Amino acid sequence: MAVGDNRLDWFPIDGIELNTLAAGIRYQNRDDLLLFRCAPETLIAGLWTRNHFPAAPVILARAHQAKGGARYLLINSGNANAATGDAGLQDALSCCQAVADVEQVDVSMVLPFSTGVIGERLPVGRFQLAAEDLIAGLGTKTWLDAASAIMTTDTRQKVACREVSLGARRIRLTGIAKGAGMIQPNMATMLCFIGCDAKVQQETLQDMLRAATDLSLNRITVDSDTSTNDAVVLMATGRSEVDLDQDLKAQAEFQDALTDLMLELAHGLVRDGEGATKFVTVEVAGAATDAQALEIAYSVANSPLMKTALFASDANWGRLAMAMGKVATPFDAAKVDLFIGDVCLMRGGIKNPAYQEDDGARVMAAEEILLHINLNAGDCSETVWTSDLSHDYIKINAEYRT
Amino acid sequence: MAVGDNRLDWFPIDGIELNTLAAGIRYQNRDDLLLFRCAPETLIAGLWTRNHFPAAPVILARAHQAKGGARYLLINSGNANAATGDAGLQDALSCCQAVADVEQVDVSMVLPFSTGVIGERLPVGRFQLAAEDLIAGLGTKTWLDAASAIMTTDTRQKVACREVSLGARRIRLTGIAKGAGMIQPNMATMLCFIGCDAKVQQETLQDMLRAATDLSLNRITVDSDTSTNDAVVLMATGRSEVDLDQDLKAQAEFQDALTDLMLELAHGLVRDGEGATKFVTVEVAGAATDAQALEIAYSVANSPLMKTALFASDANWGRLAMAMGKVATPFDAAKVDLFIGDVCLMRGGIKNPAYQEDDGARVMAAEEILLHINLNAGDCSETVWTSDLSHDYIKINAEYRT
Numbered sequence: 010m011a012v013g014d015n016r017l018d019w020f021p022i023d024g025i026e027l028n029t030l031a032a033g034i035r036y037q038n039r040d041d042l043l044l045f046r047c048a049p050e051t052l053i054a055g056l057w058t059r060n061h062f063p064a065a066p067v068i069l070a071r072a073h074q075a076k077g078g079a080r081y082l083l084i085n086s087g088n089a090n091a092a093t094g095d096a097g098l099q100d101a102l103s104c105c106q107a108v109a110d111v112e113q114v115d116v117s118m119v120l121p122f123s124t125g126v127i128g129e130r131l132p133v134g135r136f137q138l139a140a141e142d143l144i145a146g147l148g149t150k151t152w153l154d155a156a157s158a159i160m161t162t163d164t165r166q167k168v169a170c171r172e173v174s175l176g177a178r179r180i181r182l183t184g185i186a187k188g189a190g191m192i193q194p195n196m197a198t199m200l201c202f203i204g205c206d207a208k209v210q211q212e213t214l215q216d217m218l219r220a221a222t223d224l225s226l227n228r229i230t231v232d233s234d235t236s237t238n239d240a241v242v243l244m245a246t247g248r249s250e251v252d253l254d255q256d257l258k259a260q261a262e263f264q265d266a267l268t269d270l271m272l273e274l275a276h277g278l279v280r281d282g283e284g285a286t287k288f289v290t291v292e293v294a295g296a297a298t299d300a301q302a303l304e305i306a307y308s309v310a311n312s313p314l315m316k317t318a319l320f321a322s323d324a325n326w327g328r329l330a331m332a333m334g335k336v337a338t339p340f341d342a343a344k345v346d347l348f349i350g351d352v353c354l355m356r357g358g359i360k361n362p363a364y365q366e367d368d369g370a371r372v373m374a375a376e377e378i379l380l381h382i383n384l385n386a387g388d389c390s391e392t393v394w395t396s397d398l399s400h401d402y403i404k405i406n407a408e409y410r411t
Numbered sequence: 412m413a414v415g416d417n418r419l420d421w422f423p424i425d426g427i428e429l430n431t432l433a434a435g436i437r438y439q440n441r442d443d444l445l446l447f448r449c450a451p452e453t454l455i456a457g458l459w460t461r462n463h464f465p466a467a468p469v470i471l472a473r474a475h476q477a478k479g480g481a482r483y484l485l486i487n488s489g490n491a492n493a494a495t496g497d498a499g500l501q502d503a504l505s506c507c508q509a510v511a512d513v514e515q516v517d518v519s520m521v522l523p524f525s526t527g528v529i530g531e532r533l534p535v536g537r538f539q540l541a542a543e544d545l546i547a548g549l550g551t552k553t554w555l556d557a558a559s560a561i562m563t564t565d566t567r568q569k570v571a572c573r574e575v576s577l578g579a580r581r582i583r584l585t586g587i588a589k590g591a592g593m594i595q596p597n598m599a600t601m602l603c604f605i606g607c608d609a610k611v612q613q614e615t616l617q618d619m620l621r622a623a624t625d626l627s628l629n630r631i632t633v634d635s636d637t638s639t640n641d642a643v644v645l646m647a648t649g650r651s652e653v654d655l656d657q658d659l660k661a662q663a664e665f666q667d668a669l670t671d672l673m674l675e676l677a678h679g680l681v682r683d684g685e686g687a688t689k690f691v692t693v694e695v696a697g698a699a700t701d702a703q704a705l706e707i708a709y710s711v712a713n714s715p716l717m718k719t720a721l722f723a724s725d726a727n728w729g730r731l732a733m734a735m736g737k738v739a740t741p742f743d744a745a746k747v748d749l750f751i752g753d754v755c756l757m758r759g760g761i762k763n764p765a766y767q768e769d770d771g772a773r774v775m776a777a778e779e780i781l782l783h784i785n786l787n788a789g790d791c792s793e794t795v796w797t798s799d800l801s802h803d804y805i806k807i808n809a810e811y812r813t
Contacts, residue, residue, distance in 0.1 A: 062736035062744045062760075092732045094745070094761030127729020128762050232715040235737035237729075313634040313715070313800075317808035327529025328636075330494045334464035335637035342464045343496070358464075359496030360530050398715075400805050406719035 019152040019168045019183050022204035024048035024246025028146040029158035032139040034132055035087025035125060040158040042136070044108065044143045045082040045202065051246045053079050053120070054215040056222055058239035064127075065090045065097035067240055069105070070120040074242075077211070078115075082202060082242060083108055084122040085136070086159050086187070091127040091237040100131040107133075107140040124187060124200050124238050125161055152204075156185040159200055162405055163187050167277035171266040173251075175259050180207045180249045182266060186226075186274040188236070201226060201241040201274060206248040207263060213254055217264050218243045225271035229394045231282035232402070233311040243267075279394045284401030287319050288377045294390040295383040301338050302384075302391035308336045309380060316398030319378065324369025326354040333382060340384050348381040349373060421554040421570045421585050424606035426450035426648025430548040431560035434541040436534055437489025437527060442560040444538070446510065446545045447484040447604065453648045455481050455522070456617040458624055460641035466529075467492045467499035469642055471507070472522040476644075479613070482520050484604060484644060485510055488561050488589070489527040490534070493639040502533040509535075509542040526589060526602050526640050527563055554606075558587040561602055564807055565589055569679035573668040575653075577661050582609045582651045584668060588628075588676040590638070603628060603643040603676060608650040609665060615656055619666050620645045627673035631796045633684035634804070635713040645669075681796045686803030689721050690779045696792040697785040703740050704786075704793035710738045711782060718800030721780065726771025728756040735784060742786050750783040751775060 025047050029040040047053070055074045057067050073079050083104060090097045105119035112118075123131065156166035167187065173180040184203035209217075222241055253260040280288050291310045296302035309315055312332035318325035326347055334342065347355035350372035354364050372378065427449050431442040449455070457476045459469050475481050485506060492499045507521035514520075525533065558568035569589065575582040586605035611619075624643055655662040682690050693712045698704035711717055714734035720727035728749055736744065749757035752774035756766050774780065 060733065060736035061738070061742055062732045089729070092729055092744075092757065092761060094759070096761070127727075127732065128757075234714055234716045234730075234733060237733050237736060312636055313804070314636045314808055317805055320805065321809035323809070325529075327491070327494055327639075330464045331462065331529065331636060331639050334462035334639060336463070340463055342494075355494065355530075357496070359494060359498070398805060400802055402715070403719055403722065403800060403802050403805060406716055407723035407725070 019170050020181060021152070022181055022183050022246060023206045023248040024051060025204040025244060026147040027150055027152070027155050028143050028148070029150050029154045030139060030143055030146065032085070032135045034085050034135055040154065041086045042139055042143060043084040043155050043158040044147065045204070045244065046147050047080045047244050048246050048248070049080065051080060051244055052209065052211050052214050054211070054218040054243045056218060056241045058236060060235050060237045060239070062092055062237050064123060064238045065093055065101045066121040066123045067238060069098060069101045070122060070240065073117045073120050076117050079118050079120050080114070081108055081112070081119040082122065083119055084159055084200065086161055087125040088123055088129055088131050089125045089127045089238050090123040090131045093128065093130060096130065100133050103133045104131065104136040107137045108144065111140050111144050120242070122200055122240055124159060127237060152183050152185055155202070156187070159185065159187040161187065162283055163281050165281055167274050167281065169270045169273040169277070171270045173259070173262045173266045175251055175262065178250050180205060180251055180259070180263055182270050184270050184274055186278055188278045199236045199239055201271070202244070203242070203267070203270065204244045204246070207245045207253055208247040208249055208251060209245050209253040213260070214243060214245050217267055220264065221268040221271045224268050225275040228392060229275045229279050230307065230310050231279060231285070231396055276394060279396050282396035283405045284399040284403070285396035286376070286399050287397040289319055289395045289397065290379045291393045291395060292379065292381045292390065293384070294381070295385045295387060296389040296391070297387035299389045299391055301340070302389050303393070304336045304338055305333050305382060306391050306393040308332050309382070310393045310395035313398055316395070319397035320399045322370070322373040324349055324354065324366070324373045329380065330355065340386060344385040346383040346385065350375070350379050421572050422583060423554070424583055424585050424648060425608045425650040426453060427606040427646060428549040429552055429554070429557050430545050430550070431552050431556045432541060432545055432548065434487070434537045436487050436537055442556065443488045444541055444545060445486040445557050445560040446549065447606070447646065448549050449482045449646050450648050450650070451482065453482060453646055454611065454613050454616050456613070456620040456645045458620060458643045460638060462637050462639045462641070464494055464639050466525060466640045467495055467503045468523040468525045469640060471500060471503045472524060472642060475519045475522050478519050480520055481522050482516070483510055483514070484522050484524065486524040486561055486602065486604070487538070488563055490525055490531055491527045491529045491640050492525040492533045493529040495530065495532060498532065502535050505535045506533065506538040509539045510546065513542050513546050522644070524602055524642055526561060529639060554585050554587055557604070558589070561587070561589040563589065564685055565683055567683055569676050569683065571672045571675040571679070573672045575661070575664045575668045577653055577664065580652050582607060582653055582661070582665055584672050586672050586676055588680055590680045601638045601641055603673070604646070605644070605669070605672065606646045606648070609647045609655055610649040610651055610653060611647050611655040615662070616645060616647050619669055622666060623670040623673045626670050627677040630794060631677045631681050632709065632712050633681060633687070633798055678796060681798050684798035685807045686801040686805070687798030688778070688801050689799040691721055691797045691799065692781045693795045693797060694781065694783045694792065695786070696783070697787045697789060698791040698793070699789035701791045701793055703742070704791050705795070706738045706740055707735050707784065708793050708795040710734050711784070712795045712797035715800055718797070721799035722801045724772070724775040726751055726756065726768070726775045728762070731782065732757065742788060746787040748785040748787065752777070752781050
């Protein structure tokens with residue numbers, strides 16, 4: 010199941026070639042291997058999972074990226090190469106080496122990424138067999154093909170593009186992401202790759218990625234579970250004429266475009282959340298601090314009782330109050346206003362006298378639902394996006410071996 | 412659905428009378444009102460929800476209990492009288508007054524408790540109509556009847572008894588509890604009432620209740636949701652000959668019996684967890700601090716992916732590693748050992764080479780499952796109990812208006 014729109018516009022990024030193929034890592038009859046090759050001057054920024062069991066590819070990709078000079082991203086679906094210890098690290102390195110050998114470059118120029126089942130050894134031989142064809146076909150596939158190759162329990166591709174126009178000059182961005190379960194990124198989502206032709210310093214690139222991630226991928230939750238393999242990577246080929254470090258207006262516009270693109274991908278992950286039938290925006294306003302707003306937003310977004318009420322299209326504001334109230338940081342319940350869409354359910358901590366069940370039923374029937382909470386205690390606000398908890402979430406996760 | 416045994420032994424407590432009846436508060440053809448009357452010398456200790464939307468009865472019962480001298484507990488199911496503001500407080504007070512009027516006592520001697528739908532006004536008239544019969548019938552019903560009257564989505568009664576023998580003398584305890592969803596008590600469970608004939612000072616009684624709660628009701632989770640109405644109450648009639656403040660050996664034995672009784676009730680809540688098909692013990696050992704052990708135990712016990720794997724009887728140690736790893740406090744993944752029952756799945760952070768899928772399948776097939784995690788980093792340990800996440804949890808909570 011999946012909620013809402015599914016736009017598949019995309020355009021290529023000057024300086025980035027890609028290819029996908031079916032290496033038979035786990036799935037039959039579908040591509041499961043993806044390679045990006047970036048032009049030599051490309052800079053790469055990355056953010057990685059904070060899970061204390063980081064997967065082998067995360068450890069290696071982080072180390073290779075930190076060295077600078079990386080130009081290849083090698084990504085497989087079907088096997089996460091997580092909780093595989095030193096052997097898993099060696100496997101990831103061998104896969105990178107297979108690409109490096111064909112291209113005759115140092116292995117540290119290849120960043121590995123994996124998603125799929127945890128705890129199984131990677132079939133390194135399949136990577137080695139595939140390496141030559143994978144490289145030979147670079148430039149023959151699209152970002153949409155790339156988005157397909159990295160899917161696991163996803164039901165559809167997540168692709169997004171933006172163009173920043175500055176008079177006659179422009180910067181282009183295209184990104185893909187995957188992930189449908191084990192989604193409460195705490196740094197990045199499961200996997201997200203963005204290419205752009207921006208000209209920019211490494212440090213600026215990393216800062217812009219961090220800022221955009223904190224407003225997008227770090228604000229979504231499907232099931233409160235943080236993956237071992239989360240990674241988001243931003244490649245900047247420098248082919249655009251605009252130098253973002255020289256032109257701060259352009260930098261600001263690029264930052265907006267990047268955030269906007271990543272929000273589209275993040276929302277795509279939620280819409281394709283495992284078993285999702287609703288796309289839910291949780292807004293908390295009037296908080297004393299940003300941290301308080303975020304704590305309450307996540308408490309609501311992750312509450313199993315709230316999520317089953319959303320699945321049932323039940324305007325159950327009692328569960329909404331409960332889910333807010335269970336946080337650690339105190340607030341004054343007698344000041345709280347609650348809205349679902351444009352309907353006020355609770356005013357000053359008690360049921361709005363004007364509230365009608367029919368109005369609640371009307372706004373809850375929609376596929377897209379806005380929960381708005383006002384603490385009336387300060388000026389801070391935060392927004393988090395989530396999905397509902399349905400029979401299909403149980404079905405998918407009782408039958409699928411992550 | 413419900414897991415495991417369902418013992419219904421109980422014995423009366425000298426100095427405590429009770430009655431139940433069908434007041435028609437919400438349910439048809441079943442008792443939904445319960446009254447305890449304690450002998451004049453009875454002391455009452457209480458613990459209350461930390462949810463920031465405490466229900467009206469919680470606010471009032473806490474205030475009445477703090478005054479000292481309370482002798483009546485008036486409990487209804489079907490309506491939680493939560494998020495009802497000042498009107499809800501007045502309603503709870505009026506219900507207490509109805510009992511106080513018949514008994515010609517001060518209203519502060521009555522403690523109110525409610526469980527059921529949040530956000531609806533209490534039908535005070537039904538309490539007023541029922542008060543006289545409720546009191547007239549005191550002594551005609553049993554603790555088992557009491558356990559039945561407070562059920563909501565519970566599928567069975569939770570009753571437990573203990574007897575502390577000290578030579579020819581003895582102390583008896585009987586307790587009941589209710590709750591099947593919205594269960595991660597952060598102070599106490601939804602509702603739990605324990606009577607005993609112990610002779611003890613108020614402060615000692617409160618301390619013993621706190622200590623026992625922290626090892627029982629504060630160590631369980633069904634769905635991570637903390638109710639607005641959680642309350643646990645311990646009544647001590649003083650009819651036993653043993654003075655617990657004079658006899659420290661007896662006090663220690665009583666503390667053990669109380670903890671043991673509350674563990675049985677707490678386990679009963681988990682076994683009767685909404686949609687539960689498994690009873691799961693999560694043990695974390697070798698932690699640097701108790702807080703770290705507890706953080707990891709709850710992270711595993713509340714992970715939707717881990718809970719669906721338990722439902723599927725899938726020995727999915729990858730999800731177990733993920734669920735541990737997503738906590739905030741760091742640990743060394745390379746030292747972690749994981750067991751399900753007697754089967755070692757992970758040793759030193761990677762898959763145990765000797766592990767066979769058949770062994771995992773065998774231990775996961777059981778209704779009672781032990782997850783044991785050793786961080787090998789210290790001497791601290793904690794245990795938490797939980798249930799799995801099944802289709803029936805979704806069904807119950809999509810159809811039931813809390």
